[in-house]
Amino acid sequence: MKVKMILPALAEAESPFWRPIKYSLFPPLGLATLAAYLSPDDDIDLQDQHVEKLNLDDNPDLVIIQVYITNAYRAYQIADHYRSRGAYVLLGGLHVTSLPEEAAPHADSIFIGPGEDTFPQFLTDYKNRNPKKVYSSSLRTLTGIPPIRRDLIKRNRYLVPNSIVVSRGCPHHCDFCYKDAFFEGGRSFYTQVVDDALSEIDRLPGRHLYFLDDHLLGNAKFATELFEGMKGMNRVFQGAATVDSILRGNLIEKAAEAGLRSLFVGFETFSPENLRQSNKKQNLEKDYIQAVNRLHSLGIMINGSFVFGLDEDDPDVFKRTVEWGVKNAITTSTYHILTPYPGTKLFKTMEEQGRILTRNWDLYDTRNVVYQTKNLTAEQLKHGYHRAYDEFYSWRNIARASLQHESAKHKLKHFCYTGGWKKFEPVWNFLIKTHSLNHILPVLESVLSRVKPSQSHVEKLEPVHA
Ligand code: SF4
Secondary structure, X not given: OEEEEEEOOOHHHHOOOOOHHHHOOOOOHHHHHHHOOOOOOOEEEEEEOOOOOOOOOOOOOEEEEEOOHHHHHHHHHHHHHHHHOOOEEEEXXXXXXXXXXHHHHHOOEEEXXXXXOHHHHHHHHHHOOOOOXXXXXXXXXXXXXXXXXXXXXXXXXXXXXXXXXXXXXXXXXXXXXXXXXXXXXXXXXXXXXXXXXXXXXXXXXXXXXXXXXXXOOOOHHHHHHHHHHHOOOOOEEEEEEOHHHHHOOOHHHHHHHHOEEEEEEEEEOOOHHHHHHOOOHHHOOOOHHHHHHHHXXXXXXEEEEEEEOOOOOOOOHHHHHHHHHHHOOOOEEEEEEOOOOOOOHHHHHHHHOOOEOOOOHHHOOOOOOOEOOOOOOHHHHHHHHHHHHHHHOOHHHHHHHHHOOOOHHHHHHHHHHHHHXXXXXXXXXXXXXXOOHHHHHHHHHHHOOOOOOOHHHHHHOOOOOO
16 A cells, blocks of 8 residues: 655744744654554655655555644645545644544544554554544553654654654643643553663664653653663753753652753743643742752753743743843743644633634744733734844853853853854755755764763752652
8 A cells, every 4th residue: 555644844834934944853753653553565655844845746545644733724735635636635633633623624534632542443444444534542552552663754854863752741731732632532641661662762873862752751750760771871862841840859860860961841931820820830839940950950951931922921021031041041942922722721711702813723833923912912922022032042142141051061062052053054954955964963962962060059959859
């Protein structure tokens, strides 16, 4: 059987603010995971439109398309195209799960929720010529899933070909997050068996790994065993976790020992009222600075995530947030304009309040204002968002933030990582054009090499109890 798997490009990947490197980071792991359930005899073509031109002139038997909110219209067009050529078309992913009625007319079958249980079921039904219109996931487990078909991934087109996911979901329930909508009807946080995760790591070449899990420290027992197993593997890795998990117990030390060198942290807002409104309870009354100091003391760089436009935000929020990031030596900042994704509690609340201004999903990219704001005008919010990026990544502020660290090595590492990421676009574009992004990996690995904690920095930390 001829199978085509497609990740259509996100609408923002074509905006004037498009940084090609941002869309050449991670390969489409979700599709490669599903491909593992296909037969070794199937002829599979996996295409990611972010890194290659789609070939739409072929005649596959089965087409599988992954749909996010800002590639939805493009995904539907591709689906319609292949259906008109007689292919059987499947649509799945976050947006299909949020709005199945919208997606269904463009597909022969749609998938709601994660596909690890439903896709094998579909394949059996398809072979028996009796596929269903809707497959809804309910059995949530990663036990016994087959190894990801990494052979289908064009490694040289990605900066981080060794991305990996060892869990699904997250134990928290923030109102603006897709997570609850996607995992409705079953478990919303579960992990692989530790040995399977370690085997998957073992199969990856080189030293660098990027864990794409929503919350790598979300299950302390699993994470402890994983980090224990990774000791001695000589890996360096990046991942994501919450403020409270950094402050609790000593899991973060174990992660650092196993090779954690940079962490994505959802600070989101400094306002307790904003946190309460967003149901981001895990950040309430947590000392962000203590979390930052703890990470720095372990030589872990920080990618801070911040949301603008929550109801308590005022016109000064942008300046405050940038200044806090610089003063606290946050290595990279990711700013978002609040976006009420359909299917989330936030969307429902805003809809009830009559605050949703557009249903043009292409604009739901966290760079546009799609809802009625409260203490800021839409213009202030958009302008402040762009200004925050410009200011945080000015050479002056990159230098100021780097100089906050104590050791010369830490200062240099911060400066190279942030400057290299944001200020060398022509180099990134050249590497993308020549399909040689993966050649930069040894440089990334050496930038991520360990910085020894300075004693005075460690002594500044107060003991933390669970
Ligand atoms: S902590 Fe992160 S992944 Fe978990 S629900 Fe909140 S926003 Fe989503």
